[in-house]
Amino acid sequence: MIYPIVVYGDAVLKKAAVDIEEGSIDVKQLAEDMFETMHHASGIGLAAPQIGKSIRMFVVDGSPLEDEDMADFKKIFINPEILWExxxxxxxxxxxxxxxxxxxxxxxxxxxxxxYLDENFVEHEEEFDGMRARIIQHEYDHIEGILFTDYLTPFKKRILKGKLANITKGKCDADYKIKLPKKR
Structure with missing residues (x-):
């Protein structure tokens, strides 16, 4: 199932997600749906909040980068915790x-x-570097309620203010289905 992608301005993107209890949801099916949604949108990572689910889960697949080192980088992360950077x-x-x-x-x-836990709730502890680390950091930020725009300087944020406001209204070019923030 392909989910619409929640866009900038939705509260789910700005709040910390909650842990998933084993057996509470079908994580294998959700992971399959998330990979399908991500590939349909030409992405390399997708966090559950981006499909409106405030849970600590994200998927990554670096193979579209056409980099030999990324060809086998396809993973599911459940309840992850970055131990150090x-x-x-x-x-x-x-x-x-x-x-x-x-x-x-x-x-x-x-x-x-x-x-992190995989889709079978088996615990893993791994180190990553380079582009693999960056993709994980970006997706991990999503489950912490952080967007990449939060790292920008105040000046850069002011420059982008109008574009970001347009995204919240659906005035943006996306080759995939999006879900707009609820009106207040």
């Missing part, structure tokens, strides 16, 4: 399915260690 910080232009049409430079540490 370090390494040389590096800047890369990030985009987000929930903020269509906007890409900006974000600086992040190059390495991390994360503890």
């Amino acid at each position: 370090d390494g040389d910080s590096w800047t890369f232009t990030e985009g987000c399915l929930s903020i269509p049409g906007i890409r900006e430079d974000v600086t992040r540490p190059s390495r991390l260690k994360i503890n």
Whole structure:
């Protein structure tokens, strides 16, 4: 099932998500749906809040990057916790399915260690670096209620204010179905 992507301005994107209790939902089906939704939108990562579910889960698939190192990077992260981040910080232009049409430079540490459960609720603790770490950091931010635009300078945020306001109204170009924030 392909879900609509929740866009900028929806409260679900700005609140910390809750842990998933084993057996409370069908995480395998949800993961399958999230991968289908992400691939349909040409994404490389998707967090549950981006489909309107405030739970601590995200999926990643680096294979569309056509980088040999990313070909086998397809994972499901349930109730993840980043244990540490370090390494040389590096800047890369990030985009987000929930903020269509906007890409900006974000600086992040190059390495991390994360503890998470897979779709079978088996615990893992792994280290990632480079682009793999960046994708995880971006998606992890989503389950913490953080968007990549939160890392921008006040000046840059002022420049983007109009574009962001347009996204909340659905005035944006997305090649996938979006879900607008509820009117207050």
